[in-house]
Amino acid sequence: MKTSIATVSVSGDLREKLDAIAAAGFDGIEIFEQDFIAFDGSPRDVGNMIRDHGLEISLFQPFRDFEGLPEPLRAKAFDRAERKFDLMQELGTDLVLVCSSCHPQALGGIDRAAADFRELGERAAKRGLRVGYEALCWGKHVNDHRDAWEIVRRADHPNIGIILDSFHTLARKTAPDSIRSIPGDKIFFVQMADAPLIDMDLLYWSRHFRNMPGEGDLDVTGFTRAVMAAGYTGPISLEIFNDHFRGSNTKQVANDGYRSLIALMDDVHRAEPGLKLDLPALPQRVKPEGVSFVEFATRGKEAETLSELLKTLGFARAATHRNKAVTLWQQGDIRLVINEETDGHAAHAYNARGTTVCDLGILVNSAQDVITRATATGAQSFSQDLDIGELDIPAIRGLGGSVMHFIDKETGLDRVWEVEFKVADAPDLTGVGLMHIDHIAQTMSYEDMLSWTLFYTAIFDVEKSPMVDVIDPDGLVRSQVIETRDGAFRITLNGADTHRTLAGQFLADTFGASVQHIALATADIFDTAAKLAGRGFAPLPISPNYYDDLAARFDFPPGLLEKMKAAHVLYDRDEKGEFFQLYSGSFAGGLFFEILQRGSYMGFGAPNAPFRIAAQKRRLRPKGMPLR
Ligand SMILES: O=C(O)c1ccc(O)c(O)c1
Numbered sequence: 108m109k110t111s112i113a114t115v116s117v118s119g120d121l122r123e124k125l126d127a128i129a130a131a132g133f134d135g136i137e138i139f140e141q142d143f144i145a146f147d148g149s150p151r152d153v154g155n156m157i158r159d160h161g162l163e164i165s166l167f168q169p170f171r172d173f174e175g176l177p178e179p180l181r182a183k184a185f186d187r188a189e190r191k192f193d194l195m196q197e198l199g200t201d202l203v204l205v206c207s208s209c210h211p212q213a214l215g216g217i218d219r220a221a222a223d224f225r226e227l228g229e230r231a232a233k234r235g236l237r238v239g240y241e242a243l244c245w246g247k248h249v250n251d252h253r254d255a256w257e258i259v260r261r262a263d264h265p266n267i268g269i270i271l272d273s274f275h276t277l278a279r280k281t282a283p284d285s286i287r288s289i290p291g292d293k294i295f296f297v298q299m300a301d302a303p304l305i306d307m308d309l310l311y312w313s314r315h316f317r318n319m320p321g322e323g324d325l326d327v328t329g330f331t332r333a334v335m336a337a338g339y340t341g342p343i344s345l346e347i348f349n350d351h352f353r354g355s356n357t358k359q360v361a362n363d364g365y366r367s368l369i370a371l372m373d374d375v376h377r378a379e380p381g382l383k384l385d386l387p388a389l390p391q392r393v394k395p396e397g398v399s400f401v402e403f404a405t406r407g408k409e410a411e412t413l414s415e416l417l418k419t420l421g422f423a424r425a426a427t428h429r430n431k432a433v434t435l436w437q438q439g440d441i442r443l444v445i446n447e448e449t450d451g452h453a454a455h456a457y458n459a460r461g462t463t464v465c466d467l468g469i470l471v472n473s474a475q476d477v478i479t480r481a482t483a484t485g486a487q488s489f490s491q492d493l494d495i496g497e498l499d500i501p502a503i504r505g506l507g508g509s510v511m512h513f514i515d516k517e518t519g520l521d522r523v524w525e526v527e528f529k530v531a532d533a534p535d536l537t538g539v540g541l542m543h544i545d546h547i548a549q550t551m552s553y554e555d556m557l558s559w560t561l562f563y564t565a566i567f568d569v570e571k572s573p574m575v576d577v578i579d580p581d582g583l584v585r586s587q588v589i590e591t592r593d594g595a596f597r598i599t600l601n602g603a604d605t606h607r608t609l610a611g612q613f614l615a616d617t618f619g620a621s622v623q624h625i626a627l628a629t630a631d632i633f634d635t636a637a638k639l640a641g642r643g644f645a646p647l648p649i650s651p652n653y654y655d656d657l658a659a660r661f662d663f664p665p666g667l668l669e670k671m672k673a674a675h676v677l678y679d680r681d682e683k684g685e686f687f688q689l690y691s692g693s694f695a696g697g698l699f700f701e702i703l704q705r706g707s708y709m710g711f712g713a714p715n716a717p718f719r720i721a722a723q724k725r726r727l728r729p730k731g732m733p734l735r
Pocket residue numbers: 168169204206241243272298313314346
């Protein structure tokens with residue numbers, strides 16, 4: 108299967124676009140006419156430049172307002188087409204996309220349109236060119252691929268075929284199965300786009316909100332299955348009109364596109380194994396079984412401060428690395444690693460941004476499968492020199508230059524703590540009752556959220572829940588949960604728009620995206636809170652007004668509200684259960700810990716976020732002082 112992408116899908120000038128598209132691994136491009144017109148090179152030069160990048164021109168597009176016109180407009184439309192045929196021959200491509208007419212004077216009638224296409228097919232055939240007809244879902248007379256197919260069928264010309272675009276089909280909720288009966292060789296080209304479900308005008312939705320397959324809510328897998336079942340063998344091409352993508356990093360968007368296509372085709376293959384897809388075999392998505400460790404790069408005084416905080420949180424210094432300035436702090440199944448090395452990845456991370464989470468260890472069934480799938484979908488593998496006796500734990504680059512290591516039992520990587528570390532004598536691992544990592548929250552800029560969501564969902568067997576708005580007193584932060592169905596692995600991506608929000612300020616102060624907080628689970632938050640107090644832990648103080656409001660919103664058994672207020676515990680509830688949470692103060696430019704008791708509750712306490720954030724900001728901002 109060949110991959111392709113329309114030049115409109117990424118930002119920059121044509122040369123930048125081609126560099127990024129070629130580097131991402133695509134076989135070809137759809138050249139969007141605007142990108143050609145804006146470029147100051149001849150059609151021949153542009154064609155050569157594209158081929159010099161190792162890319163085919165799989166399509167020239169769009170040609171608008173062609174069919175159904177009365178004379179003399181009809182003759183003019185054919186003249187226009189001949190000029191574009193000249194251009195295509197100079198560029199070196201044989202296929203043009205004609206989108207269904209939006210011309211105010213266009214007349215309806217399937218036979219009229221079919222006659223126009225038959226004549227266009229004759230003219231195209233003289234030059235060895237082909238024409239594909241696409242139904243825009245807002246076309247004046249033709250807005251459904253079934254009508255476009257009927258026109259193509261009646262045109263009955265070998266040089267006329269249909270072009271299918273997942274957006275136009277799925278946006279109108281047309282069942283993709285209607286594609287299965289189109290003969291595969293009459294489908295000249297297939298364009299793919301996903302989109303978030305938003306109730307809005309179709310044209311506006313299409314031109315501004317499309318995104319990569321898997322980033323939105325449309326059934327792009329069902330659509331692609333139907334296309335492949337029809338016997339289509341041409342390129343699968345991304346055509347993504349998106350306001351954010353037009354303004355964001357060219358390479359990142361191109362890489363995301365490639366990742367989305369590989370994952371999509373793998374999904375299609377798994378859903379319908381009988382289809383011939385001509386794809387390299389890929390391990391299926393790997394289920395993360397939990398977080399094995401979180402590693403902090405830190406040094407000197409900051410390392411001491413963090414170690415003190417870990418002590419008050421009930422962690423024990425459980426082991427020290429045999430060769431390195433690396434300490435393992437443990438409580439229950441939670442492992443926090445403090446890395447004070449002056450060389451290697453952690454040192455680079457510390458030098459670049461101060462104390463930071465430089466590494467996440469993820470428990471999986473097969474570390475090798477993750478690496479194979481991750482690198483096939485465009486992730487970068489990571490390795491550094493090993494000392495004698497150290498395990499070669501597979502890793503990839505994650506958010507903001509950090510690293511993710513994959514630990515499995517299958518190859519004994521879970522023995523790393525005994526193999527590489529000297530274990531302390533009988534450390535107390537019960538601490539204050541913290542048992543495991545409930546979730547890890549990563550902060551990033553809003554425009555990177557789709558990209559990182561796709562990163563996780565393309566590699567791992569996880570689900571994403573709908574994006575939630577978190578109200579910071581100084582702006583909006585959007586939060587996307589990614590989790591396994593059983594909740595063993597949860598990560599929240601928080602996207603900040605402005606530096607005034609707590610998340611935005613963290614981004615600015617710590618030089619980019621990274622883990623901002625780690626949530627630790629207890630089975631009894633009040634017992635844990637009492638033990639924490641005994642160790643001198645100071646929870647984030649919550650306004651008494653919060654508890655008055657809670658009393659108004661919920662009925663509590665006697666004494667519970669007072670207990671929450673005294674321990675600065677926040678509360679929420681859903682149909683499945685109750686939820687309690689408290690927070691540490693922040694350290695190292697805005698990192699913090701959350702402690703929670705969740706039972707069967709499914710959420711993350713989003714209704715409490717404004718009050719927690721306000722409390723965190725009160726600490727950062729002396730009374731009466733504006734923030735920055
Ligand atoms: O928005 C448009 O006009 C437009 C043009 C060409 C396409 O292939 C398409 O899907 C949409």
